[in-house]
Each structure stands twice: as structure tokens, then as C-alpha cells.
Amino acid sequence: MAVSTIPGQVESPALNDYLEVITRAVFQAGLSWASIAQRWESFREAFESFDVGKVAAYTEGDVDRLLHAPGILHSARKIRATLHNAQTVLDLDKTHGGFEKYLQSFPTYAALSADIKRRFKFMGEMNVWYFLFRVCEPVPKFEKWVTTIPGDHPRMKEMVDRARLAGTSTER
Numbered sequence: 001m002a003v004s005t006i007p008g009q010v011e012s013p014a015l016n017d018y019l020e021v022i023t024r025a026v027f028q029a030g031l032s033w034a035s036i037a038q039r040w041e042s043f044r045e046a047f048e049s050f051d052v053g054k055v056a057a058y059t060e061g062d063v064d065r066l067l068h069a070p071g072i073l074h075s076a077r078k079i080r081a082t083l084h085n086a087q088t089v090l091d092l093d094k095t096h097g098g099f100e101k102y103l104q105s106f107p108t109y110a111a112l113s114a115d116i117k118r119r120f121k122f123m124g125e126m127n128v129w130y131f132l133f134r135v136c137e138p139v140p141k142f143e144k145w146v147t148t149i150p151g152d153h154p155r156m157k158e159m160v161d162r163a164r165l166a167g168t169s170t171e172r
Contacts, residue, residue, distance in 0.1 A: 005034040006159050009168050013135045018099055019089050020050040021134045022120065023082050025127040027073055033155045042071025047082065052093075055086035081121035088119050103137050109172075112137075125149060130156065133163070133170060141171045 007024065010017045027043070028036045036043075046069040048054045066072065066079045089099055096102035106112035113128045123131070126149055133139045142160040146153055163169040 005037045006155060006162060007037070007134060009134050009136050009163055009166075009170075011136055011168070013100075015052050015089060015093055015099055016050045018135060019052050019055065019082075019086050020044075021131050022085050022089070022123065022127075023047065023050060025130050026078050026081055026085070026122040027075075029122060029124075029127060031073070036073070039071050039073070042069070045069075046072050050086075052086050052089050055083060056090050058083045058086075078122060084121050085123075092119070103132070103135075109138065109140055126153070126156075130159075133160070136168065136170050138170050138172045 007021075010021060013021070023043070024036065024040070044050065046066055063076065063079050063083070067074050067076060092102040093099040096105060103112065106115065109132075112132070113125065116123050116128045116131070117125070129139055129145060139145070142157065146156065160169060160171070
């Protein structure tokens with residue numbers, strides 16, 4: 001069975017889902033989506049199904065283990081970013097009475113995007129939009145938003161088109 005290069009949206013995400021989507025955004029950055037998609041099950045295994053509590057508690061020994069884990073991208077910076085991001089998800093979940101409440105506590109997409117970029121590692125504008133879209137939070141219309149991002153983004157467009165066809169797009 002072929003692996004889909006384009007990930008779908010996650011309706012009613014759990015805490016671990018948020019971390020998984022953020023992590024996929026981090027590891028996809030600058031790489032082929034297909035390359036990461038083909039390896040994603042190895043990522044899930046290496047990061048214990050993105051159990052936020054477990055990943056947030058990882059030590060340098062775990063970083064070393066992950067740097068040698070088969071099937072995943074061996075980037076110490078992105079691995080450490082994932083550990084930091086897991087702790088940030090846990091902290092925001094606790095302080096806001098739920099991570100979803102954190103995401104919905106901002107008056108605008110721009111304010112939320114700025115806060116995510118400040119708190120999380122490797123989360124630039126492209127990754128923020130991708131993350132929020134995948135976890136079914138409101139985002140600006142793709143065609144308008146993408147003009148603010150340099151380059152061509154065919155996989156993002158394909159992801160949006162699939163969601164529109166399924167009737168799950170959260171664009172505003």
C-alpha cells in the first residue's frame with residue numbers, strides 16, 4: 001500500500017495529536033513531504049506515539065537514542081526542538097485548562113501565529129499555518145495567505161484542496 005504524501009486533518013485532536021502535527025511540520029521543513037511521509041511510522045515508533053508526557057521528559061540520553069533510531073531523520077536540532085515543543089504543549093495545556101483553549105484564546109490568527117512562533121521551536125509562518133489547518137483551527141484563506149510566503153507550495157495547496165473537497169477546510 002502506498003503512503004500518502006499529503007497528511008489529512010485531525011478532527012477533535014488529543015494532546016498527543018497536537019505534538020505529532022507540530023513535529024511533522026518541524027521535520028518536513030526544508031525537505032520533501034514524501035521523504036517524511038515514507039518514514040512517519042518510524043517517527044511514531046521512535047517518539048512513542050508522540051506521548052506528550054513521555055517526550056517532554058526525554059533526556060540527553062533519549063536524544064542520543066533518537067539520533068541512532070532507524071528510519072527517522074537524525075537532526076539533533078529538530079529532535080531537541082521536539083522535546084522543547086512537547087514541554088510547551090504540556091505547559092500551555094496546564095495553564096489554559098486545555099491546549100485547545102490556548103489555541104482559541106487569541107482574537108486573531110495573526111496574534112496566535114505570533115505567540116506560537118515565540119513559544120515553539122522551528123515554527124515559522126508556514127509551519128504555524130500548516131499546524132493550525134491540520135488540527136482544524138481557523139486559518140486565513142490559503143490563496144491570500146500563501147502570497148505572504150516566498151516560494152511555491154504545491155503540497156500545501158494539495159492538502160487544502162483535499163480538505164475543501166472533504167468539506168473540512170477551516171479557512172476563514
